[in-house]
Amino acid sequence: MSIAITELSGVTKAALSGRLDTASVDKLEISFIAGIVPKGQNTIVDLSQVSFIASLGIRMLLSGARALSRQNATMVLYGASDAIMDIIETTALSAIIPVVPGEADALAAVAA
Amino acid sequence: MGEIEQTQIVTRARLVDLVGGDRLHSLELTAGSMVERRHVVTAMGVKIGRSEPSDVIIADSEISRSHCFVTLRGDELWVSDLNSTNGTFVDGVRVTGPTLLPVGSVLQVGKRTLKHEWRTRDEFEQSEEGDRDLLRAASYVRALLPAPRGDGPIRAEWVYQPSAKLGGDTFGYGQLNEHQFVAYLVDVAGHGAGAALHAVAITNQLRQRSLPNTDMARPELVLSTLNELFQMEDHDGLYFTIWYGVFDTRTRQLSYASGGHHPAYIVTPERDGAIPLKTRNVMIGAMPAMPFIQATVTVPSSACLYLFSDGVFEVVDSDGQEWGVEDFLKHMLDPPLPGLSEPQRLFEAVCRETGSRTFDDDFSLVAFHID
Numbered sequence: 258m259s260i261a262i263t264e265l266s267g268v269t270k271a272a273l274s275g276r277l278d279t280a281s282v283d284k285l286e287i288s289f290i291a292g293i294v295p296k297g298q299n300t301i302v303d304l305s306q307v308s309f310i311a312s313l314g315i316r317m318l319l320s321g322a323r324a325l326s327r328q329n330a331t332m333v334l335y336g337a338s339d340a341i342m343d344i345i346e347t348t349a350l351s352a353i354i355p356v357v358p359g360e361a362d363a364l365a366a367v368a369a
Numbered sequence: 370m371g372e373i374e375q376t377q378i379v380t381r382a383r384l385v386d387l388v389g390g391d392r393l394h395s396l397e398l399t400a401g402s403m404v405e406r407r408h409v410v411t412a413m414g415v416k417i418g419r420s421e422p423s424d425v426i427i428a429d430s431e432i433s434r435s436h437c438f439v440t441l442r443g444d445e446l447w448v449s450d451l452n453s454t455n456g457t458f459v460d461g462v463r464v465t466g467p468t469l470l471p472v473g474s475v476l477q478v479g480k481r482t483l484k485h486e487w488r489t490r491d492e493f494e495q496s497e498e499g500d501r502d503l504l505r506a507a508s509y510v511r512a513l514l515p516a517p518r519g520d521g522p523i524r525a526e527w528v529y530q531p532s533a534k535l536g537g538d539t540f541g542y543g544q545l546n547e548h549q550f551v552a553y554l555v556d557v558a559g560h561g562a563g564a565a566l567h568a569v570a571i572t573n574q575l576r577q578r579s580l581p582n583t584d585m586a587r588p589e590l591v592l593s594t595l596n597e598l599f600q601m602e603d604h605d606g607l608y609f610t611i612w613y614g615v616f617d618t619r620t621r622q623l624s625y626a627s628g629g630h631h632p633a634y635i636v637t638p639e640r641d642g643a644i645p646l647k648t649r650n651v652m653i654g655a656m657p658a659m660p661f662i663q664a665t666v667t668v669p670s671s672a673c674l675y676l677f678s679d680g681v682f683e684v685v686d687s688d689g690q691e692w693g694v695e696d697f698l699k700h701m702l703d704p705p706l707p708g709l710s711e712p713q714r715l716f717e718a719v720c721r722e723t724g725s726r727t728f729d730d731d732f733s734l735v736a737f738h739i740d
Binding site (some may be wrong): 279312315316319323330347349 | 399480483556558559560601602606607608612628629631647649650651652655656659670679683691693729
């Protein structure tokens with residue numbers, strides 16, 4: 258599991274890859290939260306290279322979204338595979354964090 | 370004065386000997402910062418693999434059935450790879466022959482790591498005390514589970530098999546009133562005593578059948594109230610998923626709501642399909658003031674309702690394939706086996722398919738036979 262955080266014209270981009278399981282979330286969560294929340298700006302999260310999300314992975318995304326929301330910033334997820342969309346739909350995570358198909362959609366969503 | 374100095378030296382030497390001789394080599398399977406399991410390595414050595422007959426069984430699709438062997442030679446640990454598919458690594462270096470595993474080094478197999486620790490018995494016992502606390506927590510959760518129901522128009526059987534690191538599963542059922550029967554299953558995100566304690570707090574609310582200002586016969590209201598009571602920011606970042614249903618024996622109507630949880634399933638006696646029961650609601654505690662919905666289904670005669678946690682199907686089979694719920698449903702539709710309860714039959718099927726009787730997450734499964 259790895260994370261790459263970059264900047265796209267005033268938007269934070271976090272690209273996750275691998276399995277977001279219990280063990281990897283323990284290692285990754287601090288980097289994820291510390292990489293996006295202090296910036297306090299709209300954030301898009303690339304899930305295209307994520308193969309699995311456990312409940313703690315959902316919690317990590319939720320924590321980030323809620324912390325950004327308190328700073329009037331938005332998080333949008335994109336690039337989820339069918340398997341990841343199944344998990345997102347089972348948990349109804351998309352009712353809290355918008356999920357869109359691609360990066361351009363994500364940038365448009367946070368700009369709206 | 371000289372005699373005193375000599376005595377002190379001897380005493381120190383004996384202390385060192387005592388400490389040294391009292392130490393145990395252990396391999397500690399970690400999950401992030403948590404130690405999930407400890408395995409003492411004795412002169413017999415330990416085989417690590419994905420399934421029996423390995424001594425240390427780790428459910429990971431990248432671990433071979435017999436992956437590597439760790440032996441104690443003198444006072445050192447050595448590891449040999451057993452022609453595993455993905456290799457064995459010591460501190461990131463692939464093992465190509467018998468390789469020393471120094472104290473403090475990290476053994477990597479598949480996606481999992483085991484650290485070599487050399488602990489005194491006191492240290493080990495302190496660590497074991499933490500494990501015993503988890504066992505006590507699991508025992509407490511188990512004590513709160515309802516007894517199986519062998520009589521009456523609604524019979525219930527279950528299997529609850531907590532994982533080594535203890536998840537946050539719990540469930541309950543019983544009469545809400547003369548005509549209504551309630552059933553629920555809760556799965557707190559995370560592991561350890563914290564998740565288990567949270568599950569206990571939730572189930573204690575539900576067992577009393579008395580959430581504030583809430584009609585317990587209306588699942589959407591129950592989930593809504595739980596969502597306000599258990600917001601994750603007020604509960605150490607913990608949220609949970611739930612399935613909650615109320616069956617009316619007069620109308621055979623089952624009202625239900627799931628919050629972030631996969632479906633429960635109804636299977637008819639013909640066993641020609643499983644009817645999923647799910648509503649699209651968010652996890653409980655994820656966000657305040659969320660709307661919740663419920664749905665209703667008529668339960669056919671002599672049907673079976675299966676309610677379970679994701680630990681039942683989020684497993685890796687002995688071929689290294691990661692399961693989804695569909696893989697589990699195939700087994701659910703198999704015919705019952707004489708002498709085995711439905712939950713036990715399914716537990717045995719999952720054990721057989723995974724080659725393991727221990728899992729990464731709690732295995733909780735309740736089956737209701739409804740006349």
